[in-house]
Amino acid sequence: xxxxxxxxxxxxxxxxxxxxxxxxxxxxxxxxxxxxxxxxxxxxxxxxxxxxxxxxxxxxxxxxxxxxxxxxxxxxxxxxxxxxxxxxxxxxxxxxxxxxxxxxxxxxxxxxxxxxxxxxxxxxxxxxxxxxxxxxxxxxxxxxxxxxxxxxxxxxxxxxxxxxxxxxxxxxxxxxxxxxxxxxxxxxxxxxxxxxxxxxxxxxxxxxxxxxxxxxxxxxxxxxxxxxxxxxxxxxxxxxxxxxxxxxxxxxxxxxxxxxxxxxxxxxxxxxxxxxxxxxxxxxxxxxxxxxxxxxxxxxxxxxxxxxxxxxxxxxxxxxxxxxxxxxxxxxxxxxxxxxxxxxxxxxxxxxxxx
Numbered sequence: 001x002x003x004x005x006x007x008x009x010x011x012x013x014x015x016x017x018x019x020x021x022x023x024x025x026x027x028x029x030x031x032x033x034x035x036x037x038x039x040x041x042x043x044x045x046x047x048x049x050x051x052x053x054x055x056x057x058x059x060x061x062x063x064x065x066x067x068x069x070x071x072x073x074x075x076x077x078x079x080x081x082x083x084x085x086x087x088x089x090x091x092x093x094x095x096x097x098x099x100x101x102x103x104x105x106x107x108x109x110x111x112x113x114x115x116x117x118x119x120x121x122x123x124x125x126x127x128x129x130x131x132x133x134x135x136x137x138x139x140x141x142x143x144x145x146x147x148x149x150x151x152x153x154x155x156x157x158x159x160x161x162x163x164x165x166x167x168x169x170x171x172x173x174x175x176x177x178x179x180x181x182x183x184x185x186x187x188x189x190x191x192x193x194x195x196x197x198x199x200x201x202x203x204x205x206x207x208x209x210x211x212x213x214x215x216x217x218x219x220x221x222x223x224x225x226x227x228x229x230x231x232x233x234x235x236x237x238x239x240x241x242x243x244x245x246x247x248x249x250x251x252x253x254x255x256x257x258x259x260x261x262x263x264x265x266x267x268x269x270x271x272x273x274x275x276x277x278x279x280x281x282x283x284x285x286x287x288x289x290x291x292x293x294x295x296x297x298x299x300x301x302x303x304x305x306x307x308x309x310x311x312x313x314x315x316x317x318x319x320x321x322x323x324x325x326x327x328x329x330x331x332x333x334x335x336x337x338x339x340x341x342x343x344x345x346x347x348x349x350x351x352x353x354x355x
Contacts, residue, residue, distance in 0.1 A: 017114040017142070018105055019342075021335025022098075023152070024118050024132070026083045027174025027197055027302065029063070030332035031101050034339050038332055040101055043067040044174075046093050050078045053092045055100075062100040067219075085194040086121040086149075086176035087128045091135055098139035113142035115342075117335045119152045121176045123192030145338070149173070150180035150190055152334030153300040157324035161185055166288035167295060170277060170313070171331065172196050172303025177273050179280045181288060189283045193276045197303050199269045200225055207265035209247060212255050216244035225306070228259040231270045232308035232315065270309070274316045281317065296320030300330035 023030040024044070031040035042063025047056045055061055056077065061069075069079040082093040106112045116136050120129060129146060136144045150169050151161065159167040161182045171178040174197040180190035204221040208214045216224075220242065228238040243254040277297070281289065296319050299310055304327040314321040324330050 017112040019115045019117075019339050020102070020105060021117045021332060021339050022101070022119070022136075023329075023332040023335060024083065024094075024098075024120075025174050025331075026081070026086055026176070028328075029097070029101065030329060031105060032332050032336040032339070033105060034336070037336060038329055039105060041329070041332075042101075044083050044097065045069075045079055045081055046097050047077060047079045048093065050076050053096070055093075055096050059096065059100060062097050084175060085198075086173065086192070087124055088131045088135060091131060095135045095138045098136055098141075102140050113140060115143045115145070115339075116141040117145045117147055117338045117342075119149045119331045119335055120146050121192045122148045122150055122178055122180060122187060122190040123176075145342075147335060147338055148178075148187065148190070149176075149331055150178045150182060150187060151185070152331045152338065153178070153324075154180075154182050154298075154334065155337045156330035156332065156334035157298050157300055157327075159298060165295065166284065166291035168280075168292055168297045170273070170297055170299050170301075170304075172273065172299065172301040172306075172309070173331075174198055174302065177276060177301075177303065179273075179276045181280060181284045181292070183288060188285065188288060189280055191276050191280050193272065195269050195272045195276075196301070197222075197225075199272075200229070200266055200303070200306070203265045203269055204229075204262060207261065208242065208244065208257070211261070212242075212257070213247045214242065214244040214253060214255060215247055216242060220244065224257065224262060225266075228257070229262045229266060230259060230307035231263070231266060231312035233263070234259060234307060266306070270312055273303075274313055277313060277317055281319075292319060296322060298322055298324050300324045300327045302328050 018033040021032045029044045032038045045066040047061035047066040047069050066079050082090040088094045133144045153171040154161040154169045161167050162185045167182045177193050177196045181188040201218050201221040204224055208216050227240050238259040239256050242257050246253040304323050310321040310323050
């Protein structure tokens, strides 16, 4: 069938499709559509029959339904996180997850071919970029645009990234932390490190095993982080009860944990993030460095919600640090803005359309 014949069909199908902006995160996937904003915010988790790529519940065991199964599945069920450290670790499962989200946005309608904007870490390779494009196309996308996460986060945070002035963004996600200085819609210098929310959870798991002889799972570690975690001392310290499996007896046990302990557990990954911020600043040209004395640093991503994260960075760097409004959705809102200005942004960002 000729390309000339296919184009009118593609156009017609596109008329009944919602263009989508997707923050394809290690921990959570957020989807926004034009004129509606964010319509989906669900964990990046898929439940499959063990040893296969068959998604349970007729292809609907994705997101919230699948996360409830993490760490609690019987032997014949596996809950998979198809993205690790911000990149695709399981191509087929990622494709099925994207297809589920596309179907959910279109309320189960078939024959939809939306244009999709996907955010990607700034440090990924050309092969990893191609993998994102291929997964989105196989999931049903008509055309795929990739936008680097720092750019999307800067747009979503309302930074003047198109102006000849330095804007600095630190986007702490689930698998990666993106640190970038942006000016004139370009990355002056960017660094992507694989230290973020997952690393925080892992550090808490390791601390509990080492100091309390208690094995806990990632969901429990995440709850501890959210409830009493901090990056700098709190005005009023807290404590909570944590349950898990005793590493010596093998039996279930619970213990009380203080916020000071969790801060100690998180100190190493927090230091690694601060070091990435420092390295980025050291590689920023002097004139743009002068701008940052005034404009400071903006934090985005779920990791920005860790108590006192802004204080920890500000104390170490001696620059003003602010947390973006609704930091968890900054990248997704940036892709939404990209969709709104597609005619402008598509000229300066890479596209998955090779035709």
